[in-house]
Amino acid sequence: MTDPRKIVVVGAGVLGLGLAYQLSKRGVRDITVVDKGYILSGASGRNGGGVRAQWTTRDNIIMARESISMFKGLSEELGINNWFRQGGYLFLAYDDEKRRALEKSAAFQRQHGVPTRMVDAREARKIVPGLAVEKVVGASYNPTDGIIFPWPVVWGYWQRCRERGVKVMTGTTVTGFGKSSSWLYSVKTDKGELEADLVVNAAGGWAKGIAALADVKLPNTAMRHEILVTEPLKAFLGPMVVDTRNGLYFNQVMRGEIVAGISNPTEKPGINSASSLEFMKSISKAMLDVLPGLRSVSVVRQWAGLYDLTPDGHPIIGSTPDLMNMYQLNGFSGHGFMLSPFVTNLAADAITGKRTALDMSRFSLERFAKGDVEKETMVIG
Amino acid sequence: MTTPKCVVCPCEDITTTEIEDAIEVGLSDVESIKRYTGVATGACQGKICLPALRTIIVSVTGKTVDEVGTMVHRPPLRPVPIGELAGEAPRG
Numbered sequence: 432m433t434d435p436r437k438i439v440v441v442g443a444g445v446l447g448l449g450l451a452y453q454l455s456k457r458g459v460r461d462i463t464v465v466d467k468g469y470i471l472s473g474a475s476g477r478n479g480g481g482v483r484a485q486w487t488t489r490d491n492i493i494m495a496r497e498s499i500s501m502f503k504g505l506s507e508e509l510g511i512n513n514w515f516r517q518g519g520y521l522f523l524a525y526d527d528e529k530r531r532a533l534e535k536s537a538a539f540q541r542q543h544g545v546p547t548r549m550v551d552a553r554e555a556r557k558i559v560p561g562l563a564v565e566k567v568v569g570a571s572y573n574p575t576d577g578i579i580f581p582w583p584v585v586w587g588y589w590q591r592c593r594e595r596g597v598k599v600m601t602g603t604t605v606t607g608f609g610k611s612s613s614w615l616y617s618v619k620t621d622k623g624e625l626e627a628d629l630v631v632n633a634a635g636g637w638a639k640g641i642a643a644l645a646d647v648k649l650p651n652t653a654m655r656h657e658i659l660v661t662e663p664l665k666a667f668l669g670p671m672v673v674d675t676r677n678g679l680y681f682n683q684v685m686r687g688e689i690v691a692g693i694s695n696p697t698e699k700p701g702i703n704s705a706s707s708l709e710f711m712k713s714i715s716k717a718m719l720d721v722l723p724g725l726r727s728v729s730v731v732r733q734w735a736g737l738y739d740l741t742p743d744g745h746p747i748i749g750s751t752p753d754l755m756n757m758y759q760l761n762g763f764s765g766h767g768f769m770l771s772p773f774v775t776n777l778a779a780d781a782i783t784g785k786r787t788a789l790d791m792s793r794f795s796l797e798r799f800a801k802g803d804v805e806k807e808t809m810v811i812g
Numbered sequence: 813m814t815t816p817k818c819v820v821c822p823c824e825d826i827t828t829t830e831i832e833d834a835i836e837v838g839l840s841d842v843e844s845i846k847r848y849t850g851v852a853t854g855a856c857q858g859k860i861c862l863p864a865l866r867t868i869i870v871s872v873t874g875k876t877v878d879e880v881g882t883m884v885h886r887p888p889l890r891p892v893p894i895g896e897l898a899g900e901a902p903r904g
Contacts, residue, residue, distance in 0.1 A: 471847045582847050590837065662855055662891055706887050715897035726895030731855055732886050 435628035435756070435782065439618045440464040441605055441641050444475035445581065445771045446760055447633035448588035448599070453779035455595040462597045463625055465618070467604040467637075474635050475585050475768060477704075477736025479658055479690045481671050481682065482769040483520040483576035484545040487536045487808050490745060490793055492543045494770045494777075497788075501772035502579055509587025514685040517577035519670035521550075521558055522809075523570045523721070529675050530569040536809065537571045547573040559672055561724040578671060578682050581768055608645045615645060615756055629782065631758045636702060636737025638761035647751050650799050651762045652740045655703045656692060656812045657710040659733040661725075663687030672721060678811045679717040689728065693717055694812050704735045738765040741799075744807030746770070748778055748794035758782060759796055765812050820868065821861040823854020831868050840873045841881045842866060855891060858883055 438459055440447045443466035451462050466472075482502060484495040499517075506513045524530035530549075537547040550572050552564035558572060592599060600622060609617030609624065618625045634641045636653040643649075668683035678694025693714045711733060718725050741747060741762035751757040760778055763770065773788075780787045798804055818828040826849050834848040842865060845851060851865055852858035858865075862882065869880045896902055 469841060469844045472843065476847055586848060593838075661894070708887070711887070711897050712899065715894045716899070718894055719898050726898070726900065727893050729891035729893050730888060730897060731891050732853075732857055733888070734886050 435459070437461045437626055437628045438463075438631065438782075439625050439627040439629075440631040440633055441618070442466055442473070442633035442635060442638070443470060443589070443599055443601060444473050444633065444635055445585050445588065445768050446475075446635075446763070446775060447631065448585060448592055449771050449775035450631060450633060450760060450778050451592050451597045452588050452595070453775045454782060455592065455597055457779055457783045457785070459783065460596065463600060464592070464597060465600045465603045465605060465620055465625070467602070469601050470589055471582055471585055473637075474736040474739070475581055477658070477734060478581055478768050479680070479682070479692055480578045480581050480684060480768070481520070481576075481680065482515070482579055483573065483671070485520050485522060485536065485540060485547055485571060485573050485576060485809065487539065488745070488805050489543065490789065491766070491770075491807055492540055492545060493789065494773045495766075496543065496545050497773040498770050499575060499577070505584065505587070505772060509584065509591055511583040511587035513584045513587075514580040515577060516579075516685055517575055518668070518682070519558070519572055519574040520576035520673060521555060521570050521572050521670040522673045522675055523555065523567050525566050525568060525676050527568060533569065533571040533675070540573065545573055546575060547571055558669060559722070560667070561722055562672070563721055563723055572670065576671065578684060580685060605641060605644065610645060613753055613755065615754065627756070629756050629758055631760055633760040635739045635761060635763070635767070638739055638759070642751075642757075642759070645754060645757055647754055647757060649747065649759070649762070649796070650742050651747070652700045653702050654698055654700055654738045654740055655705075655735050656698075656738050656765065657695070657707065657714075657733060657735045658690060658692040659711065659714065659730050661689040662729045662731055664689070664728065673811065674717060674721050677717055679714065679721065680811055681718060681722075689725065691718060692812060702737065704737070706733045706735060738812055739767070740764045742806075743799075743804040744810045745804075746774065746794055747796050748774065749781070749791055749796065752797055764807070764810055766810070820864050821851040821854065823856050823860070824850045826851040826861070828868055831865065832872060835869065835872050840869060840875055841879070842869070842883050843881060845869065846883055852883060857885070
């Protein structure tokens, strides 16, 4: 791709702002980021902060492994504290089939330099004191996985972007595009029209709708995902604990609180951030089944955010067929924050014509039409 | 009016100075300042601090109360033990 001079990024989440920051560092001078909400109003401000390299595909493992490494230096670079804590991720198996699947993925992760190993119930209980292990038949554990606090990371990108002259327009809704048959030349918003040589769609759960304004069809599905947070407790929990039967996950964040979410097989697609009592009841039962000692811990808040799901659980990163100057950076399927350090560098390299660290064709929108997909099976939620 | 040691949010120990710092970097609404400072994210979920927070933002920025906005209130109304949410009888 030849160097575009004016870039408009739609979406001021960790991906949109992170990309703007990386583009700016690569010498792009005219960058505007627009968002219809406030900073952190979308999934970047609503996710649980989990960062893990325990995935089943090569690309996800590599992107996560590199991101974990980059999160370590990000606080210093952005002038913030991301509160990164590497307490590991512990995936609990309750039947032999699941245990074998975890063994297989752990071996694959080790091939790619991620030190995941299998532990038995006894060791799992050493890692998580009080864990109910009667029904546990094994677990995979990667001690280098961890957790960050998403909020300061996004503020750090926001502040460094503004210092570098990136214009960030919050409360600004994209209403359409100035468009010829194969080219976008402007982004129309309720605050005026912005000229563009390149438009980046980093709108998360709203990406499908933004693409539709340019007559582009994305295969993405927005899906609500609910989370809760408890009162703060003295530090006691090392890893993110994942129950592979129901997609329950919980960890203790650096503020001392337990943050927890769970898969909901009955969730309907659509843009919805309402809170449900059903979630509170089902996740509470699931948490007590795994860590009974939590029964007296109080929940102080529940909320919801959007997963931007793709059919194969991998993001869409790259130009759009028949509309080459619309760049997709979406479809992160619930793991966009944890991949953001690596991916924003990757996309910025691709956009500025630099050599990319991974083969970008694997993330193309065309892959779905070609049927050239490898599905990630460790997506939770 | 304010002093450096004046606490707005007793749950999270957020002072008026921290709110003023958030305003200084360009924020002027409750939802943003909540996420920048952590104000109103503790046990009370804004029930103690929200009026003071809005008053400070209004007085420093000159914006109206409506422009400053409020925050989305989410369940539960008060902290509830996980055991009770799971359907166990309340203890004590």
